Amino acid sequence: MRGLNLFNAETRRRGDDMREYRVLLPIDVEGHIYQFGSVVELDLETAKAYSHALLAVEEEAAAGSQKKDGEEK
Amino acid sequence: MAGTAKDYNVTEIVQGPGDLWAIPIASAPTDVAVRLTLASDGTPDATTHPSSVHLGAIMTAITTQVKPKITNIQTDQFEAPIDSYLAELEASIAAEMAQVESQKLQRVLGVGTYSTGTNNNPTSGTAFEQLTWGGTWTVPKICLACISPTRQNPNQYVVSVLYIGVSMSGFALALGRAKAAGYKLQMQGLSDTARTAGQQIGVLYQTLANASGGTPTAKANDPTQIFEGPVDLWLVSPAPTDATMQVTLDATTLTPSTLVHASSAHLGLTEGAVTFSVVPKIELVRADQFDGAVDAYVNSLECKIEATCLSSTMANLAQALGVGNYTLSAGAYAQCTFGGTNQPPAICIAAIGRKRTATTKAVVACLYRVNAASGVTWTAQRAKTSTFKVEFTGQSDTTRTSGRQVGIYHEMM
Numbered sequence: 182m183r184g185l186n187l188f189n190a191e192t193r194r195r196g197d198d199m200r201e202y203r204v205l206l207p208i209d210v211e212g213h214i215y216q217f218g219s220v221v222e223l224d225l226e227t228a229k230a231y232s233h234a235l236l237a238v239e240e241e242a243a244a245g246s247q248k249k250d251g252e253e254k
Numbered sequence: 255m256a257g258t259a260k261d262y263n264v265t266e267i268v269q270g271p272g273d274l275w276a277i278p279i280a281s282a283p284t285d286v287a288v289r290l291t292l293a294s295d296g297t298p299d300a301t302t303h304p305s306s307v308h309l310g311a312i313m314t315a316i317t318t319q320v321k322p323k324i325t326n327i328q329t330d331q332f333e334a335p336i337d338s339y340l341a342e343l344e345a346s347i348a349a350e351m352a353q354v355e356s357q358k359l360q361r362v363l364g365v366g367t368y369s370t371g372t373n374n375n376p377t378s379g380t381a382f383e384q385l386t387w388g389g390t391w392t393v394p395k396i397c398l399a400c401i402s403p404t405r406q407n408p409n410q411y412v413v414s415v416l417y418i419g420v421s422m423s424g425f426a427l428a429l430g431r432a433k434a435a436g437y438k439l440q441m442q443g444l445s446d447t448a449r450t451a452g453q454q455i456g457v458l459y460q461t462l463a464n465a466s467g468g469t470p471t472a473k474a475n476d477p478t479q480i481f482e483g484p485v486d487l488w489l490v491s492p493a494p495t496d497a498t499m500q501v502t503l504d505a506t507t508l509t510p511s512t513l514v515h516a517s518s519a520h521l522g523l524t525e526g527a528v529t530f531s532v533v534p535k536i537e538l539v540r541a542d543q544f545d546g547a548v549d550a551y552v553n554s555l556e557c558k559i560e561a562t563c564l565s566s567t568m569a570n571l572a573q574a575l576g577v578g579n580y581t582l583s584a585g586a587y588a589q590c591t592f593g594g595t596n597q598p599p600a601i602c603i604a605a606i607g608r609k610r611t612a613t614t615k616a617v618v619a620c621l622y623r624v625n626a627a628s629g630v631t632w633t634a635q636r637a638k639t640s641t642f643k644v645e646f647t648g649q650s651d652t653t654r655t656s657g658r659q660v661g662i663y664h665e666m667m
Contacts, residue, residue, distance in 0.1 A: 203278070203280065205278055205305075205394060205396065206360055206361070206364075206366075206394050207360075207365070207366065207367040207368065207390055207392075207394070207657060208367065208368050208369065209367045209368065209369035209386070209657065209658075210369070214367055214656070214657045216390070216392055217392050217394040217395075218392070230370050231368070231370070232307075233276075233307045233357045233360075233361075233368075234357075234360070234368060235305065236280060236281065236304065236305040237304070237305070240280075240281065240305065241278070241280040243304075244278075244280045244281040244302075
């Protein structure tokens with residue numbers, strides 16, 4: 182597992198597959214606990230391992246804009 | 255004058271299984287599009303409802319209940335109420351879940367912390383999943399949906415949705431040989447204060463056209479995650495630490511490592527299943543402007559490991575009694591004295607079993623700090639074996655990190 186979010190802009194490793202995720206259920210990633218509602222930056226591999234408890238912020242934003250559009254399929 | 259037609263229509267009788275889906279609130283049905291967008295296979299459309307999670311196999315039934323609490327308006331002049339008003343509306347979805355796996359247990363517990371990775375327990379590179387609890391008080395919210403194909407047409411569906419649900423149930427697992435370990439889920443619907451009155455809590459509907467198109471979301475039915483089989487009860491000493499949260503196991507026997515937990519003791523034979531439960535008491539926040547609750551918080555957390563023990567050794571009786579004082583004089587006697595010990599010792603208890611379909615892999619339920627609470631019985635009787643019940647109730651270990659102060663469920667993957 183890689184991509185530990187250090188929550189430190191200076192030391193944070195940024196890769197192409199790093200994305201921000203909303204935490205839907207509390208998770209412990211390499212000893213750091215992220216609570217419900219917080220945002221965590223993870224690499225894809227780590228995010229997959231915790232996928233049941235995460236929503237990509239991009240998808241969250243997309244869903245939010247869809248809400249505003251009021252589109253019903 | 256023509257009569258009014260009766261409505262005898264057997265196609266209106268609902269019967270059939272369903273699936274449960276957890277959907278992030280951000281991608282839940284909206285105030286305008288109140289229903290789910292279904293893909294062709296009847297699963298939530300992955301584009302409209304990203305990160306939806308299937309909750310796995312269901313033991314028996316999924317029950318959606320919408321229950322109003324109506325108060326009558328009574329006046330002195332009339333013997334019957336003259337009107338009524340809705341005081342509260344409670345909506346819930348309940349089911350008995352089949353898959354005993356950390357992610358799914360976390361969903362019903364809500365306030366548990368999930369972790370996965372690899373470690374050296376019991377050998378290097380062992381993949382694990384774990385769930386810890388104790389010290390988390392924010393109650394996660396999720397949209398919950400039950401989707402069930404109709405009896406007449408499997409491409410059309412009956413669907414119930416709670417837009418904002420909170421888990422009220424926790425879990426209680428009976429880990430034993432006689433029956434697969436299922437656990438109850440109960441999600442309560444909250445009022446979404448941002449939605450239009452009349453549709454603030456949920457929706458129950460039936461589709462009348464075949465589902466088509468969309469992007470299906472994978473289901474997670476996995477029979478290997480159904481647990482059945484015996485577990486052993488262990489006093490683990492010293493307890494796992496805050497840094498090394500898991501019970502360290504011996505690679506061959508899958509029992510507590512004598513190197514790490516040198517003073518551990520096996521509590522012997524048990525009668526029937528060992529019950530392991532983690533049950534938060536969730537209180538609801540109500541506001542007079544809404545018929546449903548508007549938020550939730552954790553009032554308390556009750557964690558227990560319970561069993562009926564067959565091995566009535568003096569050592570076991572002393573452990574179960576808690577306030578007993580065990581003495582062994584090898585070759586002479588073993589004894590448990592009692593009376594005058596006010597402070598029961600805190601011990602660590604674990605139930606350890608093997609996966610049904612992968613017996614080289616262990617599952618461990620551990621409470622870091624417990625007191626024995628049930629006392630002991632010792633019965634001299636011809637007709638029946640003497641047994642005693644043990645009930646170990648988890649306490650918060652204030653020296654541990656929030657999120658893992660009470661206990662852990664971990665499994666080798």
